[in-house]
Structure formats: C-alpha cells, structure tokens
Amino acid sequence: MDFEFTKEQTKFRQEVQQFLEDEIKQGTFQPACDAWIQGYSPEFTKKVSRKGWIGLTWPIEYGGQGRGHIDRLILTEEMLRYGAPAACHWFADRQIGGAVLRYGTEEQKRWMLPKIIAGEAYVGLGLSEPEAGSDLASLRTKATESGDEYIIDGQKMWTSCGMFMNFIYVVARTDPDAPQHRGISEFVFETDRPGVTITPTIDITGSTAWAEVFFDGVRIPSTCLIGEKNRGFYQVVNQLDYERAGMERLMGNYPLFDAILKFTKETKRNGKPIAEDTLIRQKLAQLQIEFEVGRLLTYKVVMVMEEGRAPNVEAAKAKAYSTAFERRLASVTMDILGQYGQLWAESKYAPITGMGPHSYLASTGYSLQAGTSEVLRNVIAARGLGLPSS
Ligand SMILES: Cc1cc2nc3c(=O)[nH]c(=O)nc-3n(C[C@H](O)[C@H](O)[C@H](O)COP(=O)(O)OP(=O)(O)OC[C@H]3O[C@@H](n4cnc5c(N)ncnc54)[C@H](O)[C@@H]3O)c2cc1C
Incomplete structure (x- = not known):
C-alpha cells in the first residue's frame, strides 16, 4: 500500500501549517490540548471559514469545496498538531453537516450548510440523557408532532460546547408506542428558542465545556x-461512525506530546538531558510507536470514507485504540514530570505550562465520550469478527 501523499496534498499541508503558524504569531491562539472540543474562538472559526476549510468535502453547490477526505484528514491533523481552537465549528463540520447532506431535504441543506460553512452555526450534540448513554435507544426526550410543529420536552446531558452553541442536534422519541429503536427521530434547531435552558457541567478538570440542556x-x-x-x-x-472516526481521538493532546519531548531534551539531570535516561527513552519511543499505529488506524478510516463506505468497524478500532493511547501519553507524562507535574497552569513552577494534570484528568473521559471502549469492542466483535452480539 502506498502511503505517499500527492504533491498537491503536501502543498495543502504546508499551506495549513503556514496559516496556523501565522495565527499563532498574530496571537489569535496559543496551542492547547483538547482545543478541538474546548477551544472557543469565533474569530478563529471565521478565519478558517474564509479559507474555505469548513465543509471542505461538501458539494460545491452548497458552498463546500468538493474536495476529498484525505484533504480533510490533512487539515484536521494539522489543526490538532497545532492545538488550534476549532470547537465552534468542529461538530457541525465533522458530523451534523454530513447528516444534513445525507438525510436532509433540499430546503434544509440550503438553510443549514451555508451557516456552517460561514462559521456561524455552532452545533452541540444532544444525544445522551441521564438514563441513556450507551443504550441510546432508551432515551426519553419527546418530540410531539402538533400541526406543522414539534414540541420538545426532556433533558440532554454532556452536551459538548453546550455553553456556546447556537444550534443543537437532538435525538428524541417521536413514537412512544413503537419498539425502542423504531420511534426515534433526529432534529436540529436554534438554542435561543423559548423553553431551552442550558446549564454548565463542571468536569473533573474544572472545565465548563459541557452542559445539561433542558427542553420545556x-x-x-x-x-x-x-x-x-x-x-x-x-x-x-451512521452519524456516530463519523463522530468516532476522527484524528482528534488520537491527537487531541498533541501539544502535550510535543511539550514532553522538548522537556526531556531540555531538562538535565547529572549534566545530561533526561531524554538520555534509558527508561525515559524507552517510554517515549513506545509512545511514538503507538502514536504511529493510531495514525495508520485513522488513515484506514479515511480510506474507507474515500471509497464511499461508512467507517463502522474501522472507526471503532481507531477510537478504542487512540483513546487508550491518549491515556498512556498523559500517564507517562506525569511519570516523567514527577511531583512538579501536578501543578496547574496557574503556578509559576508548573512544568510544560501545566498541561500535565489537565490531560491526565481529561483523558479519563476519552474512553467514554462518543461510545465507551467496551461498546466499541462489541462493535468490533460483532460487526468486524462476526461473533454473536452481546
Ligand atoms: C467528556 C465527555 C463528553 C461527552 N460529550 C457528549 C456530547 O457532546 N453529547 C452527548 O450526547 N453525549 C456526550 N457524552 C456522553 C457519552 O456519550 C456517554 O457518557 C457514553 O455514551 C456512555 O454513557 P453513560 O455515561 O450513560 O454510561 P453507561 O452507558 O451507563 O455505561 C456505564 C458502563 O457500562 C458499560 N457498558 C454499557 N453498555 C455496555 C454493553 N452493551 N457492553 C459492555 N459494557 C457496557 C460502559 O462501557 C461503561 O463502562 C460525553 C461524555 C463525556 C465523558
């Protein structure tokens, strides 16, 4: 298999890198971990939009660029490598725009896609509920049809970007009498409608990037x-396959990886960089190997998408593997940093700008969001290996 990128693709990668370096120089952002999900910057999203990089693979007739999935892979890989604050457009660009394209009416495409492409629709994901996570089909939020309207009642939780989204994608029960999987429908609408209440969820790191959303x-x-x-x-x-498939599952903490490599080269013990310590070298080399494996698994997902197939088993493999890598990266980092590594960014003594504790704590959630690793293993077993379903 030939993994070489074409000249055009390499040129595109350089263009993205140059753009991101310029933005860092201009002070638009500083590289940060989890910036794809926590980095709120309407200004940055607008600039990405002006480059034509939101909706890159969508048809030209709806304002997209009609480019291939490999170009989009390159774009997201570089956004993550530089820790760019892309949260405002990430979910809409990654999956909700795609869902509208696949299943939406012509009118919906003309209504929603230009807003996403312009970097104006920040869409949150309203799937999970207090009693419905892995078993999404048990959700209780209702959408009751009334004339040419639906009336939504219920609650969502863990809605990513909930505090700044202006649109929400909601999965709700439209037929309470049908068997669980059959009476459910998807909606997308503005969050400024009367009856929507959004309250922040403070996570283990103190971040309020998630929210509970109530519909009355x-x-x-x-x-x-x-x-x-x-x-x-x-x-x-089908939409979840796209949620799980991305490079963000592997590279959400790339700035941390970069920082710990530099730290081991620059920090000396007994007159020698600690990168020369045998145990530390082995740990870092092992991480690098695992990172490259994760990268190949994610590339495989993109190849499946290029063939026009939904990446199901491939996405499950890539996500389960990559989130485990992210956890090991954070754990090895904390081992290397030692006691000072526990200090948060506020402390002037915090090494690598305090990224360690943030990533260490945040990484506990990676194997839950977008499908737990146990559920993904079930997908791999049943759909990939043909084993009996659990
Ligand atoms: C950081 C973060 C961000 C999130 N963002 C969003 C978001 O934007 N939008 C949204 O809708 N949701 C979001 N979620 C919610 C996430 O999708 C759910 O947490 C996830 O689906 C698991 O559901 P649950 O928490 O109810 O756990 P449960 O489903 O109750 O699972 C509990 C445990 O049981 C295991 N388990 C469950 N079913 C099976 C099975 N069939 N086989 C084997 N083991 C099983 C699970 O693996 C897990 O260990 C987010 C969660 C986190 C942590």
Missing part, C-alpha cells in the same frame, strides 16, 4: 426534522 415545551418547525420520522436511530448509528 420547545416549539420547533417540522422542517427541523432530519430525514425520516421514526427512522432516526438508524441514521444516528
């Missing part, structure tokens, strides 16, 4: 329904 008699036009009524669950499953 929220009226939305029927045109907010994506695809077929009561067939939403099957659409969601």
